[in-house]
Structure formats: structure tokens, C-alpha cells
Amino acid sequence: MSTNFDTSLRALVATLALCFAGGGVARAQDAAPDAFELGVDAYRRGQYAEAEAHWHACLARPLADESLARVTYNLGNAAWRQGNAFEAIGWYTATVKRAPRNADAWHNLELARAQAGLEPEDRGDLGATARRLVELLRPVEARRLAAFGLGLLALVCLVEALRGGRFARMALFPAALIFAVTSIPWLWGLARVDRDTLLVIRAPSVALRSEPRLELDATASVDAGEEVERIDALPGWTRVRSADGERGWLPDDAVFDLGLDSARSR
Amino acid sequence: MTNEGRSRPRRAGWRTRCVACCAFAWFLCAAALAAQGGGDATVKVQLSTGVARPGERVVLSIVVENARAVRVTSVPTVEGLVIDPPEGPSTGRYTTIVNRRVTERIETTYRCAIRGAAEGQFEIPPFELSVDGATVRTRPVTLKILRDMRGENVGFFQITPSSNKVVEGQPFTLELRFGWDRSTGSNYADLSLPWWGTLRGALELDMEQPPKESGRVLVNGEIQVPVEQVASTAGSDRVEFRMLRSFLPTRAGKLDFPTSFMEFGRSSDRGFFGARKLSNFFVRAEPFELDVVPLPREGQPYDYSGAVGSLDALATPDTRDVLVGDSIKLTVDWTGSGNLEFFEAPDLSLLDAFGDFRVYGTNEEKSFGRRRVVYDIAPISADVDAIPPVPLSVFDLESEAYITLETDAIPIRVRALEHAASLEGDAEPGESFTRDIVDIDARALGRVPPPDANAGVLSDRMLFAGTGFVLVGWLVVRTAVRRRVGDPAGPLERRRRRARRKLAQRLRGEDDPKAVLASFTSYLAARTREADEAWTGRDVTSWRREHGGASSEATGDELADLLARLEAAVYGGGARVEKDEVLRAADRLARTGL
Numbered sequence: 001m002s003t004n005f006d007t008s009l010r011a012l013v014a015t016l017a018l019c020f021a022g023g024g025v026a027r028a029q030d031a032a033p034d035a036f037e038l039g040v041d042a043y044r045r046g047q048y049a050e051a052e053a054h055w056h057a058c059l060a061r062p063l064a065d066e067s068l069a070r071v072t073y074n075l076g077n078a079a080w081r082q083g084n085a086f087e088a089i090g091w092y093t094a095t096v097k098r099a100p101r102n103a104d105a106w107h108n109l110e111l112a113r114a115q116a117g118l119e120p121e122d123r124g125d126l127g128a129t130a131r132r133l134v135e136l137l138r139p140v141e142a143r144r145l146a147a148f149g150l151g152l153l154a155l156v157c158l159v160e161a162l163r164g165g166r167f168a169r170m171a172l173f174p175a176a177l178i179f180a181v182t183s184i185p186w187l188w189g190l191a192r193v194d195r196d197t198l199l200v201i202r203a204p205s206v207a208l209r210s211e212p213r214l215e216l217d218a219t220a221s222v223d224a225g226e227e228v229e230r231i232d233a234l235p236g237w238t239r240v241r242s243a244d245g246e247r248g249w250l251p252d253d254a255v256f257d258l259g260l261d262s263a264r265s266r
Numbered sequence: 267m268t269n270e271g272r273s274r275p276r277r278a279g280w281r282t283r284c285v286a287c288c289a290f291a292w293f294l295c296a297a298a299l300a301a302q303g304g305g306d307a308t309v310k311v312q313l314s315t316g317v318a319r320p321g322e323r324v325v326l327s328i329v330v331e332n333a334r335a336v337r338v339t340s341v342p343t344v345e346g347l348v349i350d351p352p353e354g355p356s357t358g359r360y361t362t363i364v365n366r367r368v369t370e371r372i373e374t375t376y377r378c379a380i381r382g383a384a385e386g387q388f389e390i391p392p393f394e395l396s397v398d399g400a401t402v403r404t405r406p407v408t409l410k411i412l413r414d415m416r417g418e419n420v421g422f423f424q425i426t427p428s429s430n431k432v433v434e435g436q437p438f439t440l441e442l443r444f445g446w447d448r449s450t451g452s453n454y455a456d457l458s459l460p461w462w463g464t465l466r467g468a469l470e471l472d473m474e475q476p477p478k479e480s481g482r483v484l485v486n487g488e489i490q491v492p493v494e495q496v497a498s499t500a501g502s503d504r505v506e507f508r509m510l511r512s513f514l515p516t517r518a519g520k521l522d523f524p525t526s527f528m529e530f531g532r533s534s535d536r537g538f539f540g541a542r543k544l545s546n547f548f549v550r551a552e553p554f555e556l557d558v559v560p561l562p563r564e565g566q567p568y569d570y571s572g573a574v575g576s577l578d579a580l581a582t583p584d585t586r587d588v589l590v591g592d593s594i595k596l597t598v599d600w601t602g603s604g605n606l607e608f609f610e611a612p613d614l615s616l617l618d619a620f621g622d623f624r625v626y627g628t629n630e631e632k633s634f635g636r637r638r639v640v641y642d643i644a645p646i647s648a649d650v651d652a653i654p655p656v657p658l659s660v661f662d663l664e665s666e667a668y669i670t671l672e673t674d675a676i677p678i679r680v681r682a683l684e685h686a687a688s689l690e691g692d693a694e695p696g697e698s699f700t701r702d703i704v705d706i707d708a709r710a711l712g713r714v715p716p717p718d719a720n721a722g723v724l725s726d727r728m729l730f731a732g733t734g735f736v737l738v739g740w741l742v743v744r745t746a747v748r749r750r751v752g753d754p755a756g757p758l759e760r761r762r763r764r765a766r767r768k769l770a771q772r773l774r775g776e777d778d779p780k781a782v783l784a785s786f787t788s789y790l791a792a793r794t795r796e797a798d799e800a801w802t803g804r805d806v807t808s809w810r811r812e813h814g815g816a817s818s819e820a821t822g823d824e825l826a827d828l829l830a831r832l833e834a835a836v837y838g839g840g841a842r843v844e845k846d847e848v849l850r851a852a853d854r855l856a857r858t859g860l
Contacts, residue, residue, distance in 0.1 A: 036711050037710065040706065058711070063711065070709070070711065071711075074706040077703055077705070077706045107704050108703040108704055111701055111702075111703055140724070143724045143725075143726065144724060146729055147729060150729065150732050150733055150736060153736060154732075154739075157736055157737075157739070157740035158743070161743040161744035162743065162754060163755060164747075164748075164753055164755035165754075165755035166755075186726075186729065190726060
């Protein structure tokens with residue numbers, strides 16, 4: 001009897017502790033909009049550096065993808081107003097990765113890239129259009145779309161298994177095709193989930209070195225606006241792999257962390 | 267005994283065949299050796315004639331005997347003679363058998379056409395040949411070219427360039443005039459023009475067909491070219507023809523036109539073996555050179571179009587009264603003597619004068635003596651009152667200087683659209699706009715979802731597992747169903763699935779107890795995958811014993827009772843069974859696994 005009572009008491013205490021802890025987290029999270037609004041006020045007053053500091057503070061807190069995209073978008077505007085075009089490009093790129101259908105972010109990104117003398121992010125050719133289509137959905141949406149395709153396939157499979165017949169067998173192929181097509185955005189995102197992507201923001205290009213030492217000759221170079229993958233890091237230096245497969249070290253201040261891995265986890 | 271008697275003739279026949287084969291092989295070897303030892307290679311050279319007239323075709327034949335690999339490695343050149351590259355080889359094999367001795371001879375022949383370009387006696391130096399790997403020279407031969415006095419008396423041939431000096435890019439025309447006295451009765455003419463198709467540094471331009479084609483002449487024995495007969499003056503006894511060829515020099519230097527010849531005369535009608543020349547004469551045209559000088563760099567404008575010549579320009583709009591934004595097709599024609607096909611037409615969108623116009627595109631037409639460009643332009647302001655002149659930078663041959671050839675300005679009326687903005691928008695005059703970023707997103711941030719809220723609902727792992735589950739589940743269910751009942755789409759299974767619906771349909775219009783009984787037994791037969799007759803008079807108790815798993819005992823009793831009552835209603839005068847009761851019983855049976 002006493003044992004049962006002790007167990008119940010411990011469970012009650014644990015539950016209360018969890019509730020308090022949860023409340024604490026909630027209060028901390030509620031603070032995020034305040035910093036955001038402070039940033040908006042500073043921006044409206046033309047204090048772009050101050051606005052940037054407030055929004056940076058927002059980034060330190062857990063935020064949903066949509067909210068995070070709004071903060072990075074505003075940070076892009078603050079960087080742009082301070083004349084940091086390449087940093088703005090980095091923020092806008094991070095925004096469109098998190099919120100691919102944000103038309104304002106796309107507008108600002110293309111404008112910033114054009115002003116910086118870079119190629120448009122969406123070149124409008126077949127490859128770029130296909131890629132933009134595939135990346136149109138956020139990870140959660142992509143999963144839902146794939147689940148829809150899978151549900152349809154399951155339904156057709158069930159009908160075929162129970163009732164058989166030519167029609168059901170013929171329906172299997174389009175159902176599988178629909179599932180394959182609806183899975184593309186999900187699988188595409190899945191293939192890129194582990195990539196720690198950086199954006200080169202030093203114009204016109206930055207040299208890659210075989211070791212993190214400035215006195216060494218460059219082994220290759222990556223152009224500004226190009227996305228590279230981080231494979232190692234040391235204080236002040238980052239080792240990256242370029243789209244061409246070239247690997248090398250470059251200074252930290254030459255790249256912008258798009259933070260896609262953290263965005264994906266949300 | 268019998269076997270030996272049979273084997274002897276067979277062996278004798280086999281020996282005969284062996285001897286015959288050996289003899290044939292010996293004969294072949296002997297023939298081959300005879301052919302091999304036919305002798306050393308010999309080279310002969312001969313001319314079709316030793317005396318010829320200027321322009322007349324003389325054929326030099328080089329015949330090599332008893333050689334397997336022959337190649338002409340060097341063709342000599344003789345001033346005053348035009349020696350074409352050798353044609354061939356043609357090979358002939360000749361076999362002779364004299365006194366059982368087989369001799370084979372191989373002849374390889376090259377033929378080379380030679381034309382005399384000047385009078386005199388010419389020695390043609392040896393040709394160099396490679397014969398079976400060895401270098402062999404022919405003997406020199408002599409050809410005498412005598413002037414065709416009669417041909418020059420009765421015929422003429424002149425080639426006149428439009429100018430002896432042209433500028434790079436300036437087209438020039440060659441006029442070829444030729445003819446003969448009527449008294450010769452000539453009915454054909456062949457021109458030998460060594461420069462035809464081989465002029466380096468000049469492109470031949472397409473020519474218009476002569477206005478009245480009077481005949482065709484054969485040029486270089488290859489192509490028929492139309493010519494125009496020049497109207498002869500009254501009382502003239504000459505027949506005269508004319509042909510024009512135009513060229514565009516592409517680089518500075520000299521263009522050589524060596525001696526050209528014309529063969530004319532009378533030929534018979536074309537018969538089975540072709541036409542036969544009854545009489546022929548030769549006449550030549552003197553060689554000449556043409557200087558091509560480069561375009562002067564001094565004073566060349568930046569927008570020089572590459573046009574050279576004496577050109578005229580004319581612009582014509584398709585309409586002169588338009589609304590703002592309406593399309594105007596402006597046709598600009600450049601005509602005259604010049605490289606009309608080769609200059610770059612002006613791009614109106616780059617001209618400041620056309621700043622009040624939007625240029626949608628151009629359409630070009632190139633034809634002999636004319637270059638036409640149709641511009642699709644639209645005025646973007648009601649203030650426009652004229653289409654500006656279209657300029658073209660040209661190197662003028664008369665003044666030998668660069669000039670700007672302009673069309674005339676064309677007055678037009680442009681009316682403003684009512685209640686509409688101009689193509690430039692509502693901007694105030696002088697006001698300019700720049701692109702700028704879209705403003706910040708100032709909406710307050712929403713509440714934070716619990717960590718991994720979205721991912722928890724539908725994670726990647728769940729999707730992968732779901733995909734596997736669907737595929738495996740499909741295979742399992744499919745296999746299980748087919749093992750239990752066979753093909754679910756088979757006729758028996760489909761009949762079984764439709765049995766309840768069909769029973770309801772049949773009972774709906776029937777009151778006759780016999781029909782109700784038949785419908786019910788048909789239903790039972792469909793559910794048990796049997797023929798309809800299987801349930802007529804069946805002992806339900808023994809059937810249930812045999813198929814124990816098919817239905818419960820209570821249901822079996824109910825079925826037996828129902829069947830008994832239905833049969834009693836039909837055959838024993840019992841009470842009729844309600845149709846609803848039959849349907850309820852059918853449902854219960856189906857639920858218990860019938």
C-alpha cells in the first residue's frame with residue numbers, strides 16, 4: 001500500500017516538475033516575439049544594426065520554420081540597408097530554402113544577386129525550373145504529399161489483392177507512378193538533409209587552400225554566390241567541398257552558413 | 267566375295283578423280299607462274315594528237331603494263347599549257363594462251379587533259395609515277411599548238427570586268443560576250459573557263475536569270491549555264507551571246523583570270539551515241555587581273571555596317587496614323603550596286619533617335635539588287651510626330667569615303683489612348699524609378715510549436731516503414747486471398763460476391779413459392795461455388811457434417827428448416843415463406859461464412 005502511494009507521489013512530483021519546466025520554456029519562447037518586435041521598431045527608426053542584433057537574438061531561440069524564415073528575411077533586409085549585399089544574399093537564400101514560396105524573399109534575393117553582379121538564383125532554364133519545382137515544398141509538406149501518394153497506392157494495392165481483375169492490375173501502375181512523383185520532393189529533401197550548406201559571399205571568388213594557412217598557394221577557387229558543403233572546421237577556417245567536387249580550406253568570413261540542417265530538423 | 271567385287275570399281279573411280287584434281291592444280295600453278303613471269307613493268311605515254319589549236323582538248327594517256335600498284339606522283343607544269351590532274355586509273359586484264367602457254371597482261375591507264383593557252387611548240391616533261399614501289403618517269407612528249415586562224419576570224423570571245431580595281435567587299439561583275447558568224451552554221455558552244463569555281467578570295471553571288479534565255483552553253487564540260495542572246499543589228503551576220511557573273515571579293519590582293527577558251531561549231535543531232543561534232547573552231551579570251559584594295563581604316567565609323575557600294579535607301583511605313591503602342595511596319599529598302607546581302611542592317615532599338623519607339627523585331631529579305639528589312643516598331647508616346655531617318659554607314663565607291671546613308675523622316679500622327687496609361691507608365695516627365703527590396707515582414711511571430719511537432723506526426727521513418735508495409739502487406743494479402751479462394755476475379759468468385767444482390771433482385775418481382783425456392787437455392791449454390799442444381803433436394807444435415815466449418819450448427823438448423831418450409835410451400839401446400847425472411851436468412855448465412 002505504502003509502496004503504491006510512494007510511486008504515485010513520485011509520479012505527481014515529476015508531472016508537476018515537467019509542467020513547471022514546460023511553462024518556463026513557454027515563457028522563454030513567448031519572449032521571442034518581443035525581441036522580434038524590438039527589431040522591427042529599430043528597423044523603422046533606421047537603426048539597422050540594432051534591428052539586426054534583436055533579430056539575431058530571436059535566432060537563438062527555437063522557432064518554427066515559418067517564423068525562422070521571417071526572421072532571416074528581415075535580417076536580409078537589415079544587411080541590405082547596411083550595404084552588405086552578399087550577407088543579404090546569404091540571408092535571403094536561407095529564407096527561400098526554409099520558405100520556398102515566399103515571393104518577397106525571391107524578389108529581394110534576385111535583386112540583391114543582380115546588384116552584386118551574380119547570376120540569378122532562378123536562371124529560368126529547364127534545370128533551374130525543375131529544381132525550383134522540386135524544392136517548392138517544405139519538408140513537412142513534402143512528407144504529406146508523399147504520404148498521400150502512398151495512401152493512394154495502398155488503396156489500389158488493397159483492391160487488387162482482394163478483388164483482383166485486369167482493371168485493378170492496370171491501376172497499380174499509375175498509382176505507383178503517382179507515388180513515385182509525389183515522393184520526389186520528399187526524397188530530394190532527404191538526400192540533402194545531412195548537407196551542411198554554406199554560401200560563398202566574397203566577390204568575385206575565394207581561393208581554396210589545401211591546408212588552413214594563408215601562405216599556401218590556392219588549389220582551386222569558388223565563385224561568389226556558389227553553394228558549398230562544409231566537411232570540416234577549425235577556428236577561423238572551414239573546409240568545404242565545391243559543386244565541382246574540389247575540396248579545400250577557406251576563411252570563415254568568406255562563407256555564410258545557410259543553416260539548412262537545423263531548418264530541416266524542424 | 268561380293269564386297270571385294272563392289273569395292274574395286276569405287277577405288278578406281280577415286281583414283282581417276284585424284285589424278286584429274288592434281289592435273290587441274292598443276293595447270294593453275296603453271297598459269298599463275300606464267301602470269302607472274304610475264305615480264306617487267308613497262309610505261310608508255312602518248313598524246314591523242316601532236317598538233318592542236320589553242321583551247322582544244324588533247325588527251326595524254328599513260329599506260330603501264332604488268333604492274334600491280336601504279337600511282338601518278340608528279341604532274342609537270344608547262345607555261346602556255348593547262349594540264350589537268352590525271353583521271354583514272356582504268357585497269358584492263360588480258361589473258362592469252364599460245365601453245366598451252368598462258369600469258370596474262372595487266373594494263374593501267376591514266377588520262378590527262380591538256381589545253382594549249384598559247385601558240386608554240388611545247389615539250390611536256392616526264393610525269394613521275396610510282397610503279398610497284400619504284401619511281402618511274404615517262405618519256406617527254408611534244409605538242410604543237412597552232413593558232414586557229416579561221417576560228418578567230420569567224421568567232422569572238424571577250425571577258426570584261428565591271429571595274430579593274432575594286433574595294434574589299436565591293437561586288438564586281440564579269441560580262442562574257444561570245445559569238446560567231448552565221449556562215450559557220452554553228453549550233454553549239456563550250457566554254458573553258460579555268461577560273462570558274464576556283465577563284466580564291468572571292469565569293470560568287472547568285473545572279474538573276476537572264477531576262478530572255480536564248481540557250482545554254484556547257485562550261486568546263488560540267489554544267490549547262492543559261493545565256494542571253496544579244497539582239498543583232500539589222501543586216502549583221504553575227505550571232506552574239508552574253509553571260510554575267512558577279513563576285514564579292516572577301517580579301518585584298520589580286521584576282522587572276524587566266525586565258526579562257528571557247529569551242530564552237532556545228533554538231534549533228536543527238537543520236538543513240540550522242541552528238542557528233544561536224545566542225546569545230548576555237549577562240550580565246552585574253553587573261554587579265556583584278557586588283558582588290560582593302561577598305562580604308564581611316565575615317566571608318568564605329569557603327570560601320572560593312573556596306574560597300576553606291577546604294578539608295580527608301581523607308582515606307584504601312585500606316586501613318588496610329589494610337590500610342592500600335593504597331594507600325596516600317597519597310598526599308600536598300601537598292602543599288604553594292605554588297606547588299608552582306609552588310610548588317612541597323613538595329614533601331616540601339617538608336618537614340620528611336621527612343622520614343624519600342625522595337626518588337628525585324629524581318630529580313632535578301633534578293634538580287636535589293637535588301638529589304640521590315641521593322642516592327644510602336645510609338646510609346648503621343649508626342650511622336652515622325653519616324654526618324656534610318657541611318658546606314660556605307661563606304662561610297664564614287665567618293666571613296668564613308669558616308670551615312672539615311673532614309674527620309676516620315677511624318678506620322680500618334681494619338682493618345684483615352685483613359686489609359688502610356689507604355690512608360692504614369693510617371694511624371696523627368697521622374698525615374700529604381701528597383702528596391704520589398705519591406706520587412708513585421709507581423710508578430712506566432713507561438714512556437716512543440717519541438718518536432720511536425721516531424722512527430724509524419725516522420726521520414728514512418729514514411730519508409732509505411733512504404734514497406736504497403737508493399738509487403740499487398741503481397742501477403744494477395745497471396746492469402748489467392749490461396750484461400752483462388753483468383754478473386756474468377757467467374758465463381760464474382761458470382762459468389764453478386765449472389766446476395768441477385769437474390770434480392772429475383773425476389774423483388776416474384777410471389778410464386780417455386781420461384782422463391784429456386785432463387786434461394788441459386789443463392790446457396792453461388793455462395794458455395796456449386797452449380798444451381800446442387801441445392802435441389804440436398805440433405806442439409808449431411809452437407810453440414812461434410813463442410814463443418816462453413817456454418818454454425820444453429821445456422822445449419824435454420825437453413826434446413828427454411829429449405830423444408832420453402833419446399834413444403836411448393837410441394838406440400840404449406841404456408842408461404844416471406845421474402846424478407848429469406849433475405850435475412852441469406853444475410854445470416856453469409857455472415858457465418860457460407
